[in-house]
Amino acid sequence: MNKIKSSLLNSLTTTKSFNDIIKRLSSQGSHSEVLSTYSSMLSVNTPPDTNTFPSIVKACTSLELLSLGLSIHQRVVINGFSSDPYIASSLINFYAKFWYTEIARKLFDRMPEKDIVSCTAIIGCYSRVGDVDKAFCLFNKMRYQGIEPSSVTLLSMLSELSEIKQLLCLHGCSFFYGFMCDIALVNSMLNAYVKCESLEDSRNLFEFMEKRDMISWNSLISGYAQIGDVNETLQLFCHMRSEGFKPDQQTFGAVVSATATQGDLELGKIVHGQIFRAGFDLHLHVKTSLIAMYLKCGIVNVAFRVFESSKDKDVVLWTAMISGLLQNDCADKAVGVFSQMMKSGIKPSSSTITGVLAACAQLGSSDLGTSIHGFLLRRGLKMDIPVQNSLVTMYAKCGHLKQGLAVFTRMENRDLVSWNAIISGYAQNGNLSEALSIFNKMMVTHQRPDSLTIVSLLQACAASGTSHQGKLIHNFVIRTFLRPSILVETSLVDMYCKCGDLHTAQKCFDRILHKDLISWSTIISGYGYHGKADTALRLYSELPQTGRELNHVIFLSILTACSHNGLIEQGLNLFHSMTRQFNIEPKLEHHACLIDLLCRAGRVEEAYEFYKKNFSDPAADVLGILLDACRANKNSKIGDEIAKDVLKLRPADAGNYVQLAHCYASMKRWDGVGEAWMQMRSLGLKKTPAWSLIEISGIITTFFMDHNSHPQFQEIVLVLKCLSREMKKIIHPFEDHEDS
Template identity: 30%
Template sequence: MYLPIISRLPNWLSNIKYLSNNAKWEQIFSHYQELTRTQLPLHFMQDPSFIHPILKACQNLSFFTDGYSIHASLIKNGMFESYTSVQNSIMDFYVKARNFEFALAIFDEMKIKDSVSWNVVINGSFNQDGILSNGLFLFSKAVGTGMFEPNVANLVLVIQECRNVYEGLIIHCYVIKRGFCSVSSVQNSLLRFYVVDHGVKVARLLFDEMSDRDVVSWSVMIGGYAQNGESQVALGLFREMVWESQNDVDAQIMVSVLQACISLRNFRVGSLYHGFVLCKGLNFDLFVGNSLIDMYSKYGDLDSALEVFREMPQRNLVSWNSMLSGFVHNKKYVEAISLFCSMSEEDIQVDEVTVVNLLQICKHLLDPYYCQSIHCAVIRRGYELNKLVANSLIDVYSKCNLITHAWLLFSLVKDQDTVTWSTMIAGFTHCGLPEEAIAVFKEMNFVRATPNTITMVNLMEACSSSGELNISKWAHAVAIRRCLASEVVVGTAILDMYAKCGAIDTSRKVFNQISQKNIVTWSAMIAAYGMNGLAHNSLTLFQEMKSQGLKPNEVTTLSILSACSHGGLVEEGISLFRELVQDHDIDLRLEHYSCMVDLLGRSGRLDRAVDLMETMSDTLEPGASAWGAMLSACRRYGNSELGIQAVSQVLQLEPSNSSVYILASNMFAAKGLWNDAARMRLLVKEKGVKVEAGYSLIHVKSKAEKFVAGGTRHLLSHKICYVVEQLHEFMQLDNVDDNIFLCM
């Protein structure tokens, strides 16, 4: 009864092979079902190649249950163990069905393993999550059998999964020995391995030896140089490719080139390569467009970034986020909010990056309501578990002085990382709670979280705010134990901490111990002398810095001008101001002009201060700090006419600044304008301005004692008041010998 059916087997087999070559999986499976309905035993199938197309059809159609049934039938009929090729097909089916454990079990039970068997299991091991190490082990075991013939596919996978240079060099030697060193895909895999794990120098040696470089080879090398900060070399290699190679530039290479342009921060170079993108028609590529937006945003040319964004035929969420980040990075917060509204109108689903950008807007606008609204959106979308979002929320709440909200959110974060702890420490410090910040750091050590450079800098800032010299010394010791004190950033924070605690000699010792000083370190030490009233030391150190070939920047300029201002070195300050502008081409900012106004105002040169404010750059207008310095000078020298103008300007710029009202009231009172003085005091109450009392900080037995103006709560207040009164009375005596004060 089987003879008519058996006679049809050759036609069935040839038809299935034809359908397999043309990927007609549904028709193959239909033939298989027809065959099973004939109830023909599988042992009549004399050709094992009949099995592989059917299993491949099950795999491509995701009919895994049918594949399992075929496996069971083959075992039942004895077909499975009779042919290695059948076992290989079943093993390959299980690999593609992502059931590598079954495939590995079959492999282990095989009595005869051929080269195909090894290739199937090796390739399969590299495609499984969590068991990548098996691939290298199996590959080395296969090589040891002497019967293994590797193919290009598993060599590429093996190279990709090498975990260190030693493994990579062994595979590289094997590639050369087996004659695969001329295969482009293998060479490119080796290039990528060396770029990622051993640096571009070794990769360049291999690249220079390649006789046939394709576009992938150039892309790997150019991208490697761009990612390793060697932007000039990356662009030079790109030009070499364009001039000498027959390969067309693709989008991936242009993305690497634009990344190199971003690192160079050269607007002209970036614009030239944008022109090249337009000539090659690559501006329609989504990734190239996103890179162009990022490049122009980093250059500060938001008009060009926005033009690229609008001309993109296709945008994804990265495009929107890149444009949004550009606005935020360049402090265009109104435009950023407008863009976000456009996202909502076009029904673009935001992600964590969008939320973080919006939170940056809150941080600069200091809008608590807006921050809480975004927090609600975060909870609704389920982003509260994202560490980046949680850390940003803690930071923004702290900057908005909602420290209770920040602490509550910090307490709810599971598995706080180093960034979370550092952000909370910085938050307490910003809100004037240095003791709490230090307590958080101690708790961080208690749970054995590892502080990093940023953590230590935040801790030093907290110690600076506390003014406690003993605490500062403890923090310094912690940095030494953590082997972080030698880092220039931490060392600079330490010397600044000691300077703010009044220990200027210790600060200088720390400065001398920093081996690799940068311009920030020098600027911090110059500022340290200035804040401690040692303006001449600041000038000496400034000259020493220049003698070592370091050019002052904007921060150095502000530090030295501030030192001259507080030290009363008017002529020196004016001379330095001119020198820095003319000889060093310093880009003057509002802070520099404000500092010069303060310097001239302290010395009574109000007319020159006014002239300076009127001759500021066209792009700058006098800010609250400049007018505040002018107001302070007017109060000191009794110029109420100019002082009234300064009061008007400062109140317009900073209506919630309590010091303005106090200065204005004192100025009017000194002139006998009691009604105006009372009006200033009344405005404070009407506008609900919080008046922050001034305080003095002195060290008594290495402990910082804080005395608030008008306060009587401190235990030593009455004693200090009594001593001050006695000194005042003593100074009124006519026959006081000046030498007595020298003895005191």
Template identity: 35%
Template structure:
């Protein structure tokens, strides 16, 4: 029905146009009729009325315009009346026949200012901005003085060309010609600066002269919204209203968009009421902005009501309501509105299609995704680059990366960088590192230059320092390194590859740092054990007056957790509350974690209870905090409360509870939990499987450890390490080493904890040479610097093998100063082999480092007792009493 109405409308307009042409043909055959010479009742021909009537039809076709041109050529009107020539040229421009318009313009012997303005604005309207600029230059060189409309049009062309230098030259010329106060010219310059990401310059132009033209105010308000300065837009709007200027529909649509972006629903409702009072409520753009306001503020019911209240809706209105449902994660409603669009034959554009594809980007909507893809091919949207990129992203999100690659292979425009970026991102998200890097390298073979999206996506999965440096060189050469997203990806890559120094250098060189950059660098310092540096960086961020968000607060709270700094954590908590993000779920979980790790369990529980919504992180953090502090029963009771409250149990919470059971050493509770985990379907989760391995190991059942490990579909590094350490702790060194070799064959790189298990396995089997090999392999093959626990394992290995002097030499040659753990390990070996002299040396070193270590006193006393030196035993016991050291009494669960 809609198409029939549209067809009738076109026919009516076309007939109307041909009536004008027919009447003109009659006049052309009888020129005297122009002037009413033969019939006094005929009114004289008025070109203005004639062309005005045709313009009212709003229907311009190249065919009708050329017919009109042909008839006018037969008369002298075309060459004698500049109004007729300008009108015809305007029709050519509106018919998108710019070549014909320019030829007609060139035939005008004395073009006036309107002629120049028509051809310049015609090129603008047809998106031929280069041509618009060239015509303006030609106009200026011919000595013709532009007017305010000329300057406005050419400034619009400069804005579209992203050419602020040319725009400044034009604006300077306008100022020189006395148009400094003209609102149309200043609005064009404001718009130019705002679109060229120089909003401060736009503000400077705006404040240069008091403007009473609403166009100027609209330009600066829309420019502020475009540049993310939404509060500035709201402030300028208030100034505008205090100046007694009446906002129009453009003003209201911009200011409502600003309210939507800062999620100020109540303020937006006030502006909505004002728009209705001003008569702008029925404007389609204002109505669309109102829908967007309610949608972004999460009130979709009201958004739908406003949508159906609109007297007229366009494709933008429909796309806005669909996007609102997508943001609300209501894919069903989004698809229902899309279906309604198709039913009433509403116009659909590529933005609508990309929103619908986002709605289908769920594993549960695979069939709908296939159907939408089929419709896209049928409707002809398949060739659109943004739609193709959305298809790739959709299939990636639903787990069908092979279909993403199929869409990528079928693309027509191989030069479109957006599609390449989408495919690389899809592969990166699915951890297909090799294929993503191959695609990135292929871009260079195709003579394509990867943009910031391609580069940042591939950097997110690079774990090779050499390749990462190559991408860094490319980014520096092309200037991409100065982009905030690429810069952040670069220093994150260096941090991930273990080069924290290079990571910080890249961070310092970044000109513009956003909250993601600060949070990532703070997290990088924390992950590498430099919590103090993370705190200093946070203070530097505060001096930069960067607005705190939940990401930054969470990162710095993690640093406080690693330092066990309760005082700093409390200060950060205060910052979070003042910044208005203290009640965010992510921040709440980080606060619970921080207080738990700092031993302030009462505060952790208070924050936990005050959280309006509790997530898995906060639950597992508090359970883990109770467990590690020895409050095992409280941990299990909290786990029970979580279940009773129906909060849902995830793998992180289960892992924390299993850790508590491992500390409790109660296998019966562990078995019950294992059964519960199996019922929930979490037994195949890597983190849960690793926790089960550790739990069974602590409970003494190495066979159950191996059974659980074998059930894990794809063990990660933590899972492999847990099993290796379990074998080593149970004296099964050979099995631990075999598992270590199998892990390397799977392509998993060991970490420092893995090597503790490997060296322990060598110690239990007396494999001295293998122990030296693996210790050297840490630095040589994996770039891991050995720590005290690794050196203690080697001392234990040498001590068990009776090579005590070699162990002593090994300690003296350590690159780091030995601690009490290393000397204590040697002391234990001296006790086994009865070496009293070396035992005294080792004990002396332990006493110096940890005077309150009762174990060292007891070990030395036992060595002396074993060789019958009872006087030495009494001296050691009296030394213990003198220093206040007390031996802990033995205890057992049995």
């Protein structure tokens, strides 16, 4: 075959005969053959002309051959063909492909006469690089100069449109110039309306079309699928089939995506069956949509089956699997899938790296996260903003704030997510002062915070009980007119509750226009923790009147309130009402709360029996509650049993062993005390020393037991001794008076 081609090319002697072959190959998309024919043309000393170069430049553009394209441009200049509009237009498209917009514009400006071909080329150049305003400016200038646009001109402008006004303008031009019969242009407008989130206009345009093809149907179906409108998506799907169109992989992918958005598993299974019968179950795009749907519905095992049945997995499929597993709290499996992907030789994308770093953060695996960071650096892979943000988050959640800050500091460009990642990292690790310092730097850069920024800071204030800083943040929210957010409002209630300011917490709660169950549970918990059980119960009784259905969180809050305030009977009644009245199955945390309630009432035997009945797996924290109750109530028999269970568990918290040692000591079981301390030391655990903190004028000072590291330690001791002497002077006269 190659010999036939070679002999055919050797028989060509004229420029026209070569041009005919080159033009035909170019129209077929055989760009490599175009260049091969051009090479043969030069080898037989046949001179190229103005009709030769447009196809040659187009081939260099399609094959992304920058160096060859530059040499072709040089030959064009040498031959004196620079002013030819078709060659110039091809060169403009060539430079636009490689983002050399300025060179493309210089070529356009140097053209002595401009026609629709060259104008369309430069307008398309600016559209492709996202400079829609310049594209429109050139479009208007072209029309002003009397050059009428073609349908291709309008088509080149539609790809990057994001504003509805610009789209309506082009829609009007299409009517004016009579291009509404061009189905490719109208389909592109359909897609553009979907991208601009104007489905009503998209639907009106669709209904106006005299002729529709598969692209028309898929464009509209995808639009409704993106917003999760399952009913409209399915109606269009059925209408399309009644019109004689057979759904393809894009159609099925859109329908599956719509069912995933709604989380409708049964409907998803029906669609999966239709896909199987239609023979599209082997298409990667469809498989990716099916995997996403099953994972969205929490059916991990079926998603794995679909995933493993895919032979040629691409990066999108791998990433969908990793992200979906992460959403289902299967971070360990997500890491395993990433490992398989690396072994398969598939190069991970930015989204893949972001997903696996999030899995490392969820697992608290800094070693794995650091190795992925090292992999990126070794391979010289470009780290975009989302990847860098994920690195900051991963290091922060693993407690390595220095590394997280180092990544953040080196970032050339930061977005709001970047600032939130580092601020929440310091806030969640209890370093409020550093979080506030970074927040102030954020303000200097004129980066406006959002609700997540404020919530992170308020949660840190709540955790440390620093009401002064919390009030400053509240003041900032009011001053900057941040739009109302249920997250911020609820966090304010939580912060004031945990700082003991129930009056202000109630005021913040009352100002929430649309209270959700989290808001209610926060205020109920606040009153419960501060001994205001009556108020907590009153709020609980008011909640059903709002029309909201009670959930697990509300019951946990009110049960905790009853437990903390010794309301045994009310707590038991509420616990039993969960199943009897509200059909809510208690979870382990509700069972733990009831055990705490019974233990506080001294009903240790009943609490222990309840524990054995409802906890299939041992729970160290719950056993700790029972152990304390046994010690307080001098119940050595049950205490001994629980102590054995705790030792078998070998918990990783030093507090459990200290608690165990104290329990044995109360029973005068000194051998048990020794065993508890020995097991604790063998595991390398150390008890955190007792500590307290005080806030003065927004500055937090922490004191640790048996530590003298505070810089003002000597002065504090001196003041305490002086206060002690003065107190004794006041107390002694009263004692003498009582003795007499």
